[in-house]
Amino acid sequence: MSKNNINGKSDSNTKLKTLKKKKAMWAYIFLVPQIIVFFVFSAYPIVMSYVYSFYEWTGIGPLDDFVGLGNYQQLLTSPRFWNSALVSIYYILGTTILGVGGALILAIILNDQKLNGKGFYRAIYFLPVVTTTAIVGIIMGNIFGINGFVNQILLNVNLIDKPIPWLTDPFFAVIILIVIGSWKGLGINMVYWLAGLQSIPNELYESAQLDGAGFWSTLRHVTLPLLKPMAAVIILLSLVSGINAFDLVKTLTNGGPNFATETMDLFIYNFAFSSQLGGGQVRMGYASAAGVLLGLFTFVISMIFGAASFGKQITNLRGNKRRKGGVKV
Amino acid sequence: MISTKSARLVIHVLLILFGIVWIYPFVWMVFSSLKTNQEFLTSGTALIPEEFQWENYTNAWHTANFSGYFLNTIIFTVATVVIVIFLSALTGYALGRIDFPGKKIIMICVVAIMFIPKGYTIIPLFKLVSNMGLSDSILGIIVAEASGAHVLFILMFASFFANLPKSIEEAAEIDGAGFLTVFSKVMLPLSMPIVATTAIMQFIWTWSSFLVPLVLTISKPELRTLAVGMQSFVQTYAVDFSGMAAGATISLLPVMIIFIIMQRYFIEGVAGAVKS
Numbered sequence: 192m193s194k195n196n197i198n199g200k201s202d203s204n205t206k207l208k209t210l211k212k213k214k215a216m217w218a219y220i221f222l223v224p225q226i227i228v229f230f231v232f233s234a235y236p237i238v239m240s241y242v243y244s245f246y247e248w249t250g251i252g253p254l255d256d257f258v259g260l261g262n263y264q265q266l267l268t269s270p271r272f273w274n275s276a277l278v279s280i281y282y283i284l285g286t287t288i289l290g291v292g293g294a295l296i297l298a299i300i301l302n303d304q305k306l307n308g309k310g311f312y313r314a315i316y317f318l319p320v321v322t323t324t325a326i327v328g329i330i331m332g333n334i335f336g337i338n339g340f341v342n343q344i345l346l347n348v349n350l351i352d353k354p355i356p357w358l359t360d361p362f363f364a365v366i367i368l369i370v371i372g373s374w375k376g377l378g379i380n381m382v383y384w385l386a387g388l389q390s391i392p393n394e395l396y397e398s399a400q401l402d403g404a405g406f407w408s409t410l411r412h413v414t415l416p417l418l419k420p421m422a423a424v425i426i427l428l429s430l431v432s433g434i435n436a437f438d439l440v441k442t443l444t445n446g447g448p449n450f451a452t453e454t455m456d457l458f459i460y461n462f463a464f465s466s467q468l469g470g471g472q473v474r475m476g477y478a479s480a481a482g483v484l485l486g487l488f489t490f491v492i493s494m495i496f497g498a499a500s501f502g503k504q505i506t507n508l509r510g511n512k513r514r515k516g517g518v519k520v
Numbered sequence: 521m522i523s524t525k526s527a528r529l530v531i532h533v534l535l536i537l538f539g540i541v542w543i544y545p546f547v548w549m550v551f552s553s554l555k556t557n558q559e560f561l562t563s564g565t566a567l568i569p570e571e572f573q574w575e576n577y578t579n580a581w582h583t584a585n586f587s588g589y590f591l592n593t594i595i596f597t598v599a600t601v602v603i604v605i606f607l608s609a610l611t612g613y614a615l616g617r618i619d620f621p622g623k624k625i626i627m628i629c630v631v632a633i634m635f636i637p638k639g640y641t642i643i644p645l646f647k648l649v650s651n652m653g654l655s656d657s658i659l660g661i662i663v664a665e666a667s668g669a670h671v672l673f674i675l676m677f678a679s680f681f682a683n684l685p686k687s688i689e690e691a692a693e694i695d696g697a698g699f700l701t702v703f704s705k706v707m708l709p710l711s712m713p714i715v716a717t718t719a720i721m722q723f724i725w726t727w728s729s730f731l732v733p734l735v736l737t738i739s740k741p742e743l744r745t746l747a748v749g750m751q752s753f754v755q756t757y758a759v760d761f762s763g764m765a766a767g768a769t770i771s772l773l774p775v776m777i778i779f780i781i782m783q784r785y786f787i788e789g790v791a792g793a794v795k796s
Contacts, residue, residue, distance in 0.1 A: 215620035217699045221610040222626065225674075228607060232667030233633070233641075236648065240639025250643070300531060308532075314783055315539040318546070321779040321786070323728035325747040326771050329754055329764065330549050340548060343565045374542070379790060386791035438730040442751060459640050464735060475643055482640025490637035497635075 244480035249473050250463075262480035271450060272481065275458035276488075278365065282454055283433035285369030286376060291429050293373065294380030295418075299410065301381070302388040313385075317378035324375060328442025331371050332358065361451035364444050368452055372439055376432060380425055387421035388414070427496035434489050455485050546772065553577070553765035560761040576766040584763060586770050588742065589749035593771075595658055596665065596733065596745055597726045603666035604673065604722045605715055612677020612714075613703060617684075634671050642735050649736060658743055661736045665729055673718045676792065680714045681707065717789035720782045727775050746771040 244263070247256040266272045297316060301309050319327070334340045335357040342354040357363050391414065399409045437456040440446060446453035446461070453461070463478035548567070552560055553576055555569040563569070580586045614620075615627060645664050654660030684707070692702045708715075733745045744752065750767050757763060779786060 211619070214618050214699060218614040218618040218620040218623075221614040225607045225611040228667050229633075232645065232648070232663070236641035236644035237636065237638050239644035239647075240641050243643060244639065250647075300535070303528075303531075306528065306531070312535050312539065313787065314780065315543060317783070317787065318543055318776065318779065321724045321728075321775050322546070322772050323730070323747050323775065325728070325730040326750055326768050327545070329750060330545055330768055333552075333761065333764070334545055334548065338561070340565065347565060382787050382790050438728075438747075441730075460731075463640065463643055464738065479640055479643055482643075483637075486637035486639050490635070493635060 240479050240482055240486075243476050244483045246476040247474070248476040250475040256476075258476070262477045263484070265477065266481055266484065271453070272458060274450060275453045275455045278452060279434065279436065279455040281365055282369055282372060282436050283430055286372040286433045287426060287429040289369065289373035290376045291380050291425055294377045295384050297377070298381050298384035298388055299414070302385060313381070316381055319375050320378040322375075324438035325442045327371070327375060328439045331367075332443050335367055358444055359448050361448055364448060364452045368436070368440065368443060371443065372433070372436060375439070376429065380429060383421070383425045383428070384418070387418050387425075390421075391417050423496055423499050427493065430492050430496065431489060434485065434492075455481065455488075459485065546776070549765050549768050549772070553762055553769045555762050555765075557760060557762050560765075573762065576762045577770070580763055580766040580770060584753055584757070584767060586746070586749065586767050589744055589746045590770065592658060592743060592749075593727060593745040593747075596661055596729075597723055599662045600666040600726045601719050601722045603662070604670050605718050607666075608670050608673035608718060609677050609708060609711065609715065611674045613681050613707065615674065616678030616681035617689075617707070630671055630674055642731060645732075646735050655736065656740065661733050661743065661745075664736060665726055665732050670718075670722075673714075673722070676714050676717065676789075677711065680711055684710065713785075716782075717785045717792075720778070720785045721789050724775055724779065724786065 243254070245257060245259060246254050247258045247261070248254055300306070301312055336342075337354050337356060337359070339357075341357065342351075345351045346354065355363065357367050395413050395417075396409065399413050404412065435456060436454045437460060440452055440454050440457045441460070444452040446457050459478045459481045462474045462481065464473070551567050551569060554572045554574070555563065556573055559569055581590075611630075615623065615630070645667075649655055649660040649664055652660070652663075654663060688706060688710070689702050692706050697705070728747065729745070730747045733743075733748045734751070737743045737745075737748055741752065746767075750764075750771055753760075753767055754764055
């Protein structure tokens with residue numbers, strides 16, 4: 192030890208450098224598995240999903256029938272495709288309004304510090320989130336069936352005199368799909384909102400109380416404005432997750448009645464893997480083209496809301512600085 | 521915020537009533553699984569069966585092959601969780617703890633991955649797995665599910681390792697520990713909370729995964745997971761309602777129990793995700 196010290200700085204410096212180099216080498220070794228997996232199983236499929244979209248292809252045999260933008264052209268003139276886009280938009284907007292809005296109300300109630308049993312309620316309302324969506328779709332298919340539980344209850348209390356075709360009427364089927372999708376996702380939005388609410392400093396509530404503000408005016412002038420930056424993120428996450436309705440739609444209605452609930456991702460699946468619902472023949476290229484359009488659609492939504500939330504975060508940061516300065520003075 | 525005691529009581533009553541409706545579908549599922557098919561159709565809204573039909577479970581387990589689906593799901597889920605933790609911890613450690621040339625570029629790539637418009641990647645993935653000769657084994661589904669960059673987990677590990685004090689590894693290095701020893705004996709055990717959060721979140725996601733196992737087992741019924749097996753059960757035995765409910769209970773109960781026991785990790789992980 193002491194000899195090492197006498198030898199001087201340059202020796203320990205080179206030692207430090209070799210140690211650093213060694214560490215850098217290890218860093219690359221640590222990154223290799225992830226990089227390989229990424230290129231093989233993420234980057235390659237993404238690129239190929241674009242490539243396939245320019246071919247007419249049944250999925251079997253060589254990729255040799257190049258059709259250029261033919262698949263896209265066909266999609267954009269297909270009423271069934273536009274219908275699926277519309278169903279997806281209804282579902283995305285519906286689940287965001289119900290799921291995010293309902294979750295905000297619940298989170299504000301559960302954020303009350305003096306409320307007992309918060310953990311219990313949080314667990315109850317979060318429970319549907321962890322359940323398998325495909326299984327939930329099957330259970331709900333029974334509950335909302337023509338002789339299902341919901342109709343039995345409504346008949347028993349004489350609210351209706353004949354069963355409502357919840358899943359076989361085009362209008363009701365979309366509504367039920369949205370309601371169940373919102374129910375399934377509400378818990379996760381609630382936890383997001385709670386995280387946002389807990390980041391609001393307590394002093395703000397206290398000073399609002401000192402100023403004589405009641406529950407509603409505190410909510411309006413303190414809580415909600417401070418949640419705005421978080422809101423953009425939560426809405427974005429909800430919109431993006433609404434794009435993936437496949438598990439629920441496939442098991443609940445399978446797109447029926449007569450494609451009334453066929454979302455874009457189910458449309459793609461039907462053309463790629465189900466010759467029966469895809470018009471008689473597997474069309475991987477056509478499905479891939481629809482997948483690319485869906486990807487672009489997701490990208491545009493993310494960019495719009497991502498930009499909005501980023502802008503808000505910056506203004507919020509400025510606001511925070513000002514507030515902190517104010518407290519110090 | 522809410523001041524009076526009576527107001528709070530009203531809130532409790534509403535939260536409980538609404539909570540019962542909220543989880544009633546699962547209660548309905550469990551009790552339906554213990555009815556006969558006859559009773560399922562005729563009992564109306566009555567919840568409790570006259571006599572508990574436990575044999576619905578033995579039938580689902582043996583005859584409808586839920587035992588096979590269950591085993592597949594466990595292998596599929598556990599293997600995926602292990603691979604994801606392995607990849608995310610290594611990547612997170614390299615990015616969070618070590619300075620090396622090119623780190624910034626990799627960091628930017630990791631974040632950019634989230635924003636790339638992906639096409640319908642399941643088709644190329646399906647082709648890739650069969651070209652690799654993995655379409656006949658559960659390995660193919662595992663690889664497809666575990667692949668990709670798990671950006672959230674990578675960032676969680678990276679920020680955890682970045683925030684540990686430098687003195688920890690310096691002490692170990694003075695004792696002569698090499699890089700791998702420091703990582704596996706000191707740093708990884710310290711990151712147990714992140715490992716636990718990753719494990720529980722990935723476990724629940726993979727257990728519930730549907731599209732990947734559905735597509736990759738299209739011609740391989742014996743490799744089906746619970747979610748996919750359930751779907752094919754309903755298609756085959758459309759009128760076996762209590763069998764359906766028993767299968768659904770077998771599929772959902774494990775995740776529900778794990779969630780109830782480990783909910784802190786899961787909810788904190790989700791909350792942490794949106795904060796970052």
